[in-house]
């Protein structure tokens with residue numbers, strides 16, 4: 001597995017080794033020891049999976065407040081997403097900055113999202129299934145969000161008319177969001 005740090009501290013791209021042959025491919029999609037040797041060590045305790053039937057679905061921008069903040073390891077089982085993380089650590093020199101990467105069933109890329117980041121993605125093709133590991137359990141009372149198209153963020157989403165959940169239509173702007181990350 002190749003681990004490439006991103007410019008937002010703590011975030012990294014992970015690319016597994018894919019063994020292709022005449023049948024298809026095999027890969028170790030997660031290997032704790034291999035990642036730990038490269039400084040990626042988390043106690044993931046929950047696996048999540050979502051299916052979005054249509055392209056242009058945006059889920060996010062979500063995070064959980066401390067003490068239930070989550071590290072997330074995101075990958076795509078089928079389809080493709082434009083995956084975005086936003087640094088919401090108030091004392092961070094990159095507070096409010098974001099990075100977007102394409103994760104797909106074809107590039108097998110994974111994104112490690114540190115605690116203190118809001119996370120969201122936009123699906124790029126139909127029937128996109130996203131899998132992700134988290135190191136804290138779901139905590140509805142600590143679940144928060146930031147509006148996907150907050151002009152202060154200027155995220156270059158692939159669509160300006162996304163399919164959104166009712167909840168994702170009502171998140172505050174970053175300047176009004178409840179944050180408790182240093």
Ligand SMILES: Cc1cn([C@H]2C[C@H](O)[C@@H](COP(=O)(O)OP(=O)(O)O[C@H]3O[C@H](C)C(=O)[C@H](O)[C@H]3O)O2)c(=O)[nH]c1=O
Nearest residue numbers: 048050059060062063072119120121137138139165167
């Ligand atoms: C996150 C979560 C949700 N749920 C229930 C709550 C709702 O009844 C239903 C859908 O939840 P939600 O609309 O929050 O799902 P997404 O919009 O896909 O949100 C997720 O996708 C974005 C991109 C994220 O980064 C978050 O991890 C996560 O919030 O699943 C659970 O039962 N357990 C969970 O861990």
